[in-house]
Amino acid sequence: MRVMPLNPMIRALPSLMLVCGNLASAAEIWFSGPQEIEATAEVLAASDLLIQSYNLNYSGTEGLWTLEAGLGLNDYQLDYAPVLFGSREKLDEQTLQTSIGLTRKWNEEWSTSLRFRAYEGFSDYRSIWISEFYRQFFGAFPGYYAPDPHGTSFGLSTRWDYLPGTGSATFAIDLGRDEIAPGWSFNPALGQPEADRDTLDTVSGSLRVEHALNPWLKSGLELTARQTSEREPRFGIRSSWAAVSGPVSFRLSGGYSSEAPSFDALHGSAVVEWNFIPEWSAYLGYRVYQDSGEIESSGFNALAPALDSTEIFTGVRWHRKDLTISGGVGLLDSDYETLTEDNLFFGNLYRDREWWTFRLATSFQF
Numbered sequence: 001m002r003v004m005p006l007n008p009m010i011r012a013l014p015s016l017m018l019v020c021g022n023l024a025s026a027a028e029i030w031f032s033g034p035q036e037i038e039a040t041a042e043v044l045a046a047s048d049l050l051i052q053s054y055n056l057n058y059s060g061t062e063g064l065w066t067l068e069a070g071l072g073l074n075d076y077q078l079d080y081a082p083v084l085f086g087s088r089e090k091l092d093e094q095t096l097q098t099s100i101g102l103t104r105k106w107n108e109e110w111s112t113s114l115r116f117r118a119y120e121g122f123s124d125y126r127s128i129w130i131s132e133f134y135r136q137f138f139g140a141f142p143g144y145y146a147p148d149p150h151g152t153s154f155g156l157s158t159r160w161d162y163l164p165g166t167g168s169a170t171f172a173i174d175l176g177r178d179e180i181a182p183g184w185s186f187n188p189a190l191g192q193p194e195a196d197r198d199t200l201d202t203v204s205g206s207l208r209v210e211h212a213l214n215p216w217l218k219s220g221l222e223l224t225a226r227q228t229s230e231r232e233p234r235f236g237i238r239s240s241w242a243a244v245s246g247p248v249s250f251r252l253s254g255g256y257s258s259e260a261p262s263f264d265a266l267h268g269s270a271v272v273e274w275n276f277i278p279e280w281s282a283y284l285g286y287r288v289y290q291d292s293g294e295i296e297s298s299g300f301n302a303l304a305p306a307l308d309s310t311e312i313f314t315g316v317r318w319h320r321k322d323l324t325i326s327g328g329v330g331l332l333d334s335d336y337e338t339l340t341e342d343n344l345f346f347g348n349l350y351r352d353r354e355w356w357t358f359r360l361a362t363s364f365q366f
Helices: 006-027 125-138 341-346
Strands: 036-044 048-061 064-082 090-106 110-120 150-163 165-181 184-187 194-197 201-213 218-229 234-245 248-259 263-277 280-291 307-320 321-334 355-364
Touching: 064 125, 090 125, 125 184, 165 248, 307 355
Parallel strands: none
Antiparallel strands: 036 048, 036 355, 048 064, 064 090, 090 110, 110 150, 150 165, 165 201, 184 194, 201 218, 218 234, 234 248, 248 263, 263 280, 280 307, 307 321, 321 355
């Protein structure tokens, strides 16, 4: 079992707060309106996997314009274990992410946002695992080449506050291109392996409506659609509710997504938060997710089977004036359907796991 990296996270918190303070001092020169800096550190740990994520985000307002910028680093550490052939390896990969957005407020009801995102590195631990499998299987052939995953996306959204302060509707569209780690298969006619598609183009759109039904109850509804290269469109719907009763607040959400010919997914969450003294609050939450398994294949079948996962999490939050500090811990249980002969090669990737989750965050408004 990996040692949980709590000590590095705790030691990092003063540094995160110092970075926030230094950036706030520099930003005051350029922006006269409200500003916020947020730093987060998150960890997802299992017996053979350790994922660390660090993010720094900033937003500043000047007149009718708001600028948002973000920088993130994901670190993936895997104990790769083959099923039928190959060698055990300790893998360590980093992914750098960056984003920038600009919003223009036209009047009390309408605003428009432009955003750009980019990343360099693997998008998740699963891609790293599968890439190592193909490297060990085909790496000795001259036609094989190492992957170079990265991606960019551009987005445009328009928000309509049809009842300012009470109701809003936001329409967004995003265009993205991802260079992925491809699957490989052997071509006997060429006597060497061939890579499958390594570029994916995605178009996605969403419509989100939020409405405060009364001073203590707020609802939200989001519709999404996404089209990725050589796949059928995926559609989704998500409903959310938030309520406040004295020092206690509740948040509920649930959703469904579907993609032809056979993918379905359900997800939901419930969180209760208690403000037990003026500056302190505690929360307890539960999440559930189920899907029917992936439907695309390439080379050896690396598709994930049906998944059923649950998570329970808790944490505390301290807030004084413009400074907020929070920390939380959770336990995530993931259960996969039994693998078949088609994807038996990836049995150690898609095996049941218990994950510990940790999160520290601080934000400063000025």
